[in-house]
Amino acid sequence: KLNSSPNKCLGFKTTYQVFFERTGIDARQLGVVRL
Numbered sequence: 762k763l764n765s766s767p768n769k770c771l772g773f774k775t776t777y778q779v780f781f782e783r784t785g786i787d788a789r790q791l792g793v794v795r796l
Contacts, residue, residue, distance in 0.1 A: 767773045780788055 765775055765777060767775055771779050774782075777788055780786070
């Protein structure tokens, strides 16, 4: 489960946003993220 709150160390982006930008994989479709 990925954290859905913004993080200062990620430039105030959520873990999901950074994961998607770097991999291009929609984690929500994988069932990893619960929003």
